[in-house]
Amino acid sequence: MLNKGVTLWFTGLSGAGKTTISKGVEHELRVRSCPVEVLDGDVIRTCLSKELGFSKKDRDTNIRRIGFVANLLSRNGIVAITATISPYRSVRNEIRMMIDNFVEVYVNAPLEVCERRDVKGLYAKARAGEIKGFTGIDDPYEEPLKPEIVCHTAEESIEESVTKIIASLEHLGYIPDSKFLPDIVRNY
């Protein structure tokens, strides 16, 4: 089967679980021999956008760059997974219009939960005023209005979120249905 390619665009607050879930999805796709690339926010900031800050303008520029690269990949049959906060609705929708196969995944966890997790210790710094313009604290996060997939990570496990996303990709026809996979892969 020829791969169709798709951009799987994760969005959500810092600490909501974007990177963790995207890695789980990546793993599941590799097991199925689907070509996949994860464009992680931190890596992209280093490799493509080192000079950019976190103003709305700079965030939008960063998101457009990621969209440009994701489009190059997904139009060539690769599953391009992006995992960035991407807080602004308008630029996410701009990317959606540019990319033929676009699936938005809203990794939705309440701010209190993300702040309690505080995996990178960033919320504490933002509350202390050491980081300015932090999404959810003193910078806005605009929820997607019609995301294709929502993962409620305060209530569901990582595995449940990953399973839901894989099932959606199958249902949407972007990856082969698991019932057509060889037993050794299906039972992995």
Next chain:
Amino acid sequence: MLNKGVTLWFTGLSGAGKTTISKGVEHELRVRSCPVEVLDGDVIRTCLSKELGFSKKDRDTNIRRIGFVANLLSRNGIVAITATISPYRSVRNEIRMMIDNFVEVYVNAPLEVCERRDVKGLYAKARAGEIKGFTGIDDPYEEPLKPEIVCHTAEESIEESVTKIIASLEHLGYIPDSKFLPDIVRNY
């Protein structure tokens, strides 16, 4: 046949023929149904590096970004063609070390020839001092020492250059040999 993927890195002076030859190679690959993307210098400057200028540091940053994207594509089976002056040897070699399948194409035409062509009118502006730091005029171009392919565009036609490159890609095993193509494609 599973595509191996390769980065085809064009380098040479402005006006040497990089963009024209790369488009010819792209066309030939599409006829053969090979997945291909051209990362043209001007497009990349707009989409990935708008804020960068033409200092050595900024040029190197731009080249590293193109290398990052070309690597993502070619490691997924796509022929990534880059067409930029990329005047500095060290950063070209840095990209070469990063990318598994890397083929450097030196589009070699004497400065006088490129200046006579002056397709974009840039040499005239550089000579008039309206553009500073123009490669070949007041900024260096460091020739590749061991490019896989050299196209002498002052002496050979575009078609000859394209044919030479396609033959090299076949010989190196990056694209299927034309004798295995269906007649309808071979006689295109």
